[in-house]
Amino acid sequence: MTQFTEYPSFNALTEHFSRINQIHLRTHFAQNPSRCNQFSIEFNNFLFDYSKNHITQETIDLLLKFAEEIELKSLIEKMFSGEKINFTENRAVLHTALRNQSDRPVMVDGQDVMPGIKSVLDRMRTFTDKVRNGHWKGFSGKAITDIVNIGIGGSDLGPYMVTEALKPFNQDGLNIHFVSNIDGSQLTDVVEKLNQETVLFVIASKTFTTQETMTNANSAKKWLCRSMNHADIVNHFVAVSTNAEAVVEFGIDAENMFEFWDWVGGRFSLWSSIGLPIALYIGMDRFDELLDGAFQMDEHFRNVNFANNIPVIMGLLGFWYNHFFQCKSHAILPYDQHLHRFPAYLQQAEMESNGKSVNRDGQVIDYSTCPVIWGESGTNGQHAFYQLLHQGTHMIPADFILPVKPYHDLQQHHDILTANCIAQTEALMMGKTKDEVRQELESSGVDEASINHLSPHKVFKGNKPTNTILFDQLTPRNLGSLIAMYEHKITVQGCLWGINSFDQWGVELGKQLAKQVLVDIDSETMTGQHDGSTQQLIAFYKKYK
Numbered sequence: 001m002t003q004f005t006e007y008p009s010f011n012a013l014t015e016h017f018s019r020i021n022q023i024h025l026r027t028h029f030a031q032n033p034s035r036c037n038q039f040s041i042e043f044n045n046f047l048f049d050y051s052k053n054h055i056t057q058e059t060i061d062l063l064l065k066f067a068e069e070i071e072l073k074s075l076i077e078k079m080f081s082g083e084k085i086n087f088t089e090n091r092a093v094l095h096t097a098l099r100n101q102s103d104r105p106v107m108v109d110g111q112d113v114m115p116g117i118k119s120v121l122d123r124m125r126t127f128t129d130k131v132r133n134g135h136w137k138g139f140s141g142k143a144i145t146d147i148v149n150i151g152i153g154g155s156d157l158g159p160y161m162v163t164e165a166l167k168p169f170n171q172d173g174l175n176i177h178f179v180s181n182i183d184g185s186q187l188t189d190v191v192e193k194l195n196q197e198t199v200l201f202v203i204a205s206k207t208f209t210t211q212e213t214m215t216n217a218n219s220a221k222k223w224l225c226r227s228m229n230h231a232d233i234v235n236h237f238v239a240v241s242t243n244a245e246a247v248v249e250f251g252i253d254a255e256n257m258f259e260f261w262d263w264v265g266g267r268f269s270l271w272s273s274i275g276l277p278i279a280l281y282i283g284m285d286r287f288d289e290l291l292d293g294a295f296q297m298d299e300h301f302r303n304v305n306f307a308n309n310i311p312v313i314m315g316l317l318g319f320w321y322n323h324f325f326q327c328k329s330h331a332i333l334p335y336d337q338h339l340h341r342f343p344a345y346l347q348q349a350e351m352e353s354n355g356k357s358v359n360r361d362g363q364v365i366d367y368s369t370c371p372v373i374w375g376e377s378g379t380n381g382q383h384a385f386y387q388l389l390h391q392g393t394h395m396i397p398a399d400f401i402l403p404v405k406p407y408h409d410l411q412q413h414h415d416i417l418t419a420n421c422i423a424q425t426e427a428l429m430m431g432k433t434k435d436e437v438r439q440e441l442e443s444s445g446v447d448e449a450s451i452n453h454l455s456p457h458k459v460f461k462g463n464k465p466t467n468t469i470l471f472d473q474l475t476p477r478n479l480g481s482l483i484a485m486y487e488h489k490i491t492v493q494g495c496l497w498g499i500n501s502f503d504q505w506g507v508e509l510g511k512q513l514a515k516q517v518l519v520d521i522d523s524e525t526m527t528g529q530h531d532g533s534t535q536q537l538i539a540f541y542k543k544y545k
Contacts, residue, residue: 009062046471050317055320060313082107093268098117128276140228147281153507187219208247317465318489318493319496323367335417338474358499390460469482
């Protein structure tokens with residue numbers, strides 16, 4: 001494949017960068033006070049303001065030209081049409097089909113997958129209605145009060161993030177819990193507070209062989225069997241899987257298994273039956289709204305010209321900072337406590353997708369790909385790591401995310417929250433010069449010696465890039481659009497870097513070695529198959545086990 005450094009637009013970008021990289025963002029705004037109108041996009045109830053970035057119109061034009069030369073449009077169409085763009089696993093990438101609200105068929109290997117998707121959604125509706133209205137009973141005849149989702153990775157992070165984000169829509173009293181870690185403390189902490197007669201476990205594992213998930217599932221079954229016969233657990237377990245034989249062997253009725261497909265990547269799977277705990281928690285009507293919001297963003301991404309396309313612009317900006325400014329991390333800063341798991345969700349979505357070091361031809365690459373994704377909800381982060389954002393030695397692009405209307409009636413709280421969100425983007429951009437610091441100190445009556453001493457410590461260079469994403473309220477529909485926005489940004493950046501964003505072989509090696517380590521932990525003698533450090537760690541663990 002052609003290296004992206006060989007495209008004419010990339011060479012033009014390199015030359016352009018040398019001309020503008022020393023221009024302060026203050027200068028850009030001074031020269032063009034209305035640049036916020038030039039560099040912002042409205043979509044439904046969203047405003048995406050990217051004016052506080054190190055860009056001019058020439059930057060955007062060159063990046064758009066680069067996207068054209070790299071054939072981004074072709075990749076987008078291949079994804080939506082069901083071509084097997086995940087070539088290392090010979091799979092299509094069709095999380096977009098899961099929320100397809102149109103009558104368009106989506107073909108994989110000559111078959112339309114939409115009837116199967118709609119069938120599973122219909123089964124989810126029937127089941128969730130039965131649980132939520134109290135018609136699904138536990139073994140003793142009592143209605144379900146608590147749902148426990150047991151999964152890991154995408155089978156946990158997506159549903160967990162969404163149910164936290166949409167807490168205001170849980171109006172029917174069902175409690176939701178998540179167990180993902182093989183650390184027995186998590187399972188113990190969850191189940192010790194529950195009533196065995198009224199709990200329903202959702203076991204989410206495509207193969208029904210995932211070590212962490214199945215170990216937790218079997219321990220949950222043992223916990224239940226303290227109070228009931230093995231045959232009665234059928235009322236307390238359902239499965240999200242493709243392995244019917246293993247599901248039945250576990251003790252779950254095959255009728256209570258909800259299917260999904262190999263073209264659904266784990267980190268993009270919350271739209272599928274993996275989202276069953278979401279539907280149980282907020283109801284299937286609200287789940288449909290979540291799907292619809294994602295579909296609307298899909299249509300935007302697929303059909304809107306790149307200059308006004310939010311995911312495309314996000315992806316191009318990320319490439320711009322990663323390659324030219326050598327930015328190695330990116331902060332996600334939601335100013336809504338209900339979105340506190342959104343940074344963690346995006347850590348997996350982005351880093352598992354684009355944390356690659358070979359291109360699509362299998363050649364080792366000599367450039368940086370995915371930055372480290374991290375973040376925290378505001379304003380908590382302001383009292384933690386914002387010091388580094390403002391005065392540290394790293395340039396860290398950041399996304400500020402804010403719903404305009406809260407679900408509580410503490411309006412003053414939300415006004416303060418909003419003021420902090422907007423002010424932080426201004427402060428990161430503007431900074432504070434030495435002259436401004438001196439003037440501020442002088443007006444406070446500080447003497448000259450103290451001014452000279454304090455000034456260097458109170459200067460803010462500013463010039464730190466941010467995007468701001470505002471929307472009217474954190475509804476299921478808006479959340480669906482927000483998640484899909486970032487999913488498509490991932491696709492864009494993978495195309496720009498020339499990598500396969502849809503496999504995840506990097507998670508396998510540690511799992512393989514863990515099985516060998518476990519053999520040594522369980523045996524009286526060491527196999528001697530490990531390096532000296534690993535053997536020492538195993539021996540120390542066995543000594544104090």
